[in-house]
Amino acid sequence: MAKSKSFHHGDLKRALMRAALEILDEDDVAGVTIRAVAKRAGVSHAAPANHFPDRRALLTTLAAEQFEWIFDAIQAGSSRDDLMPIDRIAVLFDVFLQFGLEHPYRYQLLWRYDLIDHDADILREPADRVYDFLTGEIGKIICRKTVDPDTVAVAIWSMMHGYLDLRMTGMFEDRQDIISGKPRAQAILSIISDYLEGLRAAP
Amino acid sequence: MAKSKSFHHGDLKRALMRAALEILDEDDVAGVTIRAVAKRAGVSHAAPANHFPDRRALLTTLAAEQFEWIFDAIQAGSSRDDLMPIDRIAVLFDVFLQFGLEHPYRYQLLWRYDLIDHDADILREPADRVYDFLTGEIGKIICRKTVDPDTVAVAIWSMMHGYLDLRMTGMFEDRQDIISGKPRAQAILSIISDYLEGLRAAP
DNA sequence: CTCTAAAATTGACACTGTCTATATTGACTT
DNA sequence: AAGTCAATATAGACAGTGTCAATTTTAGAG
Numbered sequence: 001m002a003k004s005k006s007f008h009h010g011d012l013k014r015a016l017m018r019a020a021l022e023i024l025d026e027d028d029v030a031g032v033t034i035r036a037v038a039k040r041a042g043v044s045h046a047a048p049a050n051h052f053p054d055r056r057a058l059l060t061t062l063a064a065e066q067f068e069w070i071f072d073a074i075q076a077g078s079s080r081d082d083l084m085p086i087d088r089i090a091v092l093f094d095v096f097l098q099f100g101l102e103h104p105y106r107y108q109l110l111w112r113y114d115l116i117d118h119d120a121d122i123l124r125e126p127a128d129r130v131y132d133f134l135t136g137e138i139g140k141i142i143c144r145k146t147v148d149p150d151t152v153a154v155a156i157w158s159m160m161h162g163y164l165d166l167r168m169t170g171m172f173e174d175r176q177d178i179i180s181g182k183p184r185a186q187a188i189l190s191i192i193s194d195y196l197e198g199l200r201a202a203p
Numbered sequence: 204m205a206k207s208k209s210f211h212h213g214d215l216k217r218a219l220m221r222a223a224l225e226i227l228d229e230d231d232v233a234g235v236t237i238r239a240v241a242k243r244a245g246v247s248h249a250a251p252a253n254h255f256p257d258r259r260a261l262l263t264t265l266a267a268e269q270f271e272w273i274f275d276a277i278q279a280g281s282s283r284d285d286l287m288p289i290d291r292i293a294v295l296f297d298v299f300l301q302f303g304l305e306h307p308y309r310y311q312l313l314w315r316y317d318l319i320d321h322d323a324d325i326l327r328e329p330a331d332r333v334y335d336f337l338t339g340e341i342g343k344i345i346c347r348k349t350v351d352p353d354t355v356a357v358a359i360w361s362m363m364h365g366y367l368d369l370r371m372t373g374m375f376e377d378r379q380d381i382i383s384g385k386p387r388a389q390a391i392l393s394i395i396s397d398y399l400e401g402l403r404a405a406p
Numbered sequence: 407c408t409c410t411a412a413a414a415t416t417g418a419c420a421c422t423g424t425c426t427a428t429a430t431t432g433a434c435t436t
Numbered sequence: 437a438a439g440t441c442a443a444t445a446t447a448g449a450c451a452g453t454g455t456c457a458a459t460t461t462t463a464g465a466g
Contacts, residue, residue: 113372151390162365169316187354
């Protein structure tokens with residue numbers, strides 16, 4: 001078997017990832033140090049080096065798992081075949097919003113290019129799947145040739161990410177009364193929805 | 204005088220900020236350590252403690268200066284009184300895009316809530332000025348009462364920030380051929396512009 | 407049972423921020 | 437002019453960090 005269950009820990013790599021995720025949720029990525037993860041997993045501070053060459057690799061793997069979870073959630077939510085492309089985009093939007101609002105530290109890790117390796121295959125593959133899902137659905141919507149689907153994808157993805165990111169920084173926090181964050185988030189969704197509807201219409 | 208020119212350094216606080224900005228541009232915020240800043244300013248590693256209680260305070264001041272610069276640039280660019288609100292928003296957009304693309308490390312620092320103190324007055328004041336400028340111009344555009352200007356501001360700000368942020372992570376980098384970044388950025392601007400034009404029209 | 411390669415440990419190094427005590431400076435008071 | 441004193445700069449120490457090297461432990465093959 002490829003994953004040899006060795007030593008007293010069984011599968012330390014998986015145990016390290018679980019410990020890292022726990023610490024991430026509690027303490028932000030700053031708390032996810034090699035030594036803290038090792039301590040929670042019950043091993044010495046240098047044990048993780050056997051499974052991850054450095055901290056960047058550990059965090060990259062952690063981020064990749066989040067992208068995989070997100071993609072799975074999008075697929076699960078849009079598996080019904082009576083959904084229109086616009087509805088499937090809404091599913092993607094909902095998944096990201098819910099994920100970001102529930103797990104802000106996980107979400108922010110996804111974009112920490114200074115801590116993770118965006119060019120790594122394990123990260124790029126699931127991220128591309130999500131992105132391709134979006135561009136694919138947009139392509140089904142747009143009829144006229146004057147608009148570039150990729151530009152629309154960039155615009156939508158930008159607004160979605162920007163809203164989440166700024167919301168987490170507290171940029172909008174006390175500028176208006178958002179409590180659960182949902183109403184304002186749905187307003188953003190409706191803006192995007194209207195925009196896409198507008199694109200479908202002939203010029 | 205409040206700012207006493209004392210000791211051999213004259214105004215160490217300003218010298219520290221200059222050194223910090225240089226290092227930021229070269230090495231990202233990770234390189235802006237207290238000790239590195241002190242070394243570049245030619246003082247001992249504990250000297251900055253007299254002017255900034257901790258690293259967070261230093262970085263917060265550094266970020267505040269960037270917001271002040273941005274606001275000044277927006278004002279300088281939109282001082283002509285023959286500009287329409289939509290044009291003034293375009294100026295804000297251009298200033299942010301140019302600032303972000305030219306100085307990515309400065310831009311990213313502005314949103315590192317884990318490193319700077321977003322509630323500090325010195326930071327919140329110039330940031331609010333920029334944000335209020337945007338909401339003010341949007342308010343001039345929107346006529347119908349069914350749309351909340353603040354929501355529109357959030358949407359626009361989100362798209363602008365999201366595009367810059369994602370672009371810096373390399374999310375769009377090799378998914379299409381952007382070289383200078385300007386064409387795609389202008390496409391985003393035109394999307395926002397169209398959106399605002401649509402809002403002006405009666406329902 | 408032995409051998410071996412992977413896995414885990416221990417210790418060390420150069421960093422970091424920040425705290426303490428100490429020394430220096432410059433301006434104000436008497 | 438001499439002295440005082442708060443502000444400013446220094447040097448040293450401490451607990452952290454990531455990562456490297458040498459060492460020991462383990463699990464399974466022969």
